[in-house]
Amino acid sequence: MDAAMTELPTPEELRARLEALAARRGFLLPHHGALAAGAPDLHVAYLAMYEALTVMPRQLSPLERECVWLCLLVAAEEAIGTHHLELFRAAGGTDSIAQSLIALAGAAPACDAFAFAHRHWEGQLPALDPASAWASTVAALRGALAPDLADLALLAVQAARGSRVGIARQIERLYAQKVDEARIVEALSYIIWPKGVNAFVEACDVWHRLMVTGAITPSARFAAWRDMPGLGAFDPASGRVVSGFGGEGNDGSARDRAAD
Missing domain, CATH: 1.20.5 (Single alpha-helices involved in coiled-coils or other helix-helix interfaces)
Structure with missing residues (x-):
């Protein structure tokens, strides 16, 4: 041996x-x-x-963590994660909170739908604004959940779905609320377990692009990540590192993201 x-x-x-x-x-x-x-x-x-x-323990409270997990389990259709339901209850999770989280997870594709409709039917639906339409949807469904917690949970959901539109929208919303970036990392990192590290890589690629393009303004610590040269995937054809990881999420979401 x-x-x-x-x-x-x-x-x-x-x-x-x-x-x-x-x-x-x-x-x-x-x-x-x-x-x-x-x-x-x-x-x-x-x-x-x-x-x-x-x-x-990291940045999220026990209840916040299990709220993210409950949403993520629904999005990933991970019925086996019953211990997280026990932890949710032990941390103070209620039926009402669970209902709101499940509704948010189920509504996540609407974010892509609004972007799609805006891109393709702007002439017919000129008043449709994808960002405000999505904000109204979240507000209607989140119940008593704090706005930042609802958006952290939805970030995990959109990353689990592979929706670059949804990931970008959630990160923008979280930065607009000045949510600590370490809290964003924690919520997003949970997708590694049910969906694999590649889903996390894709989500971080979206995040990085938002920083590079100036759509969001990171803290000094995260700006160091933004400014790191050579980030990207290896291109076997050229033998070089290339920026990005292919660009499109489900149903052409990269195109829709660029349009709104």
Whole structure:
């Protein structure tokens, strides 16, 4: 065996490890067994990532965090995430708040629809303003949710949907409310778990473009990210890093975003 590789566990060691994990978390999902048995180093790193991403306190309060998660679970159709419903209740989440969050998640495609209608039918619907139409929709559905929390949850939803229109709209709304950027990062980062890191990369690409174009004004700390040269994907044809990641979200949303 390569000296750099970790010894795989014995059946007894594996059983003890999984039993300890189940006792700590109260449940055990099947993939833990596969990772612990066949890739123990990766399993350790995975657990550390999970703790840092979803367990350790960051900027959002426990209730705010679980509000974002509830919206995200609906958008991603992740029925398996029932422990987040328990955490939502434990943090003070009510039926009324849950109803508002579910309604917001369900209404998220309307943001794209307003942009689409404005782009294609401006002559027939000259009074339609996508930003104000979306603002009215959110206001009508958010109930008692604080405006910034509703928009943080919707940012996660739009990123989970892959809507560049929706991501841009939410980031603009959050900056208009002067929401701390670390709170935006936290809400957005939760999509890594149900939707994968590429969805997070795409959302951050939208965010970065908004900073570069001057659509939003970042703090000094985030301006350092904005000004970092060489951000982008690798282009195998040219062998160079290129700006951006393809540009279009679902239903041509990049085109619609540019139009409004």
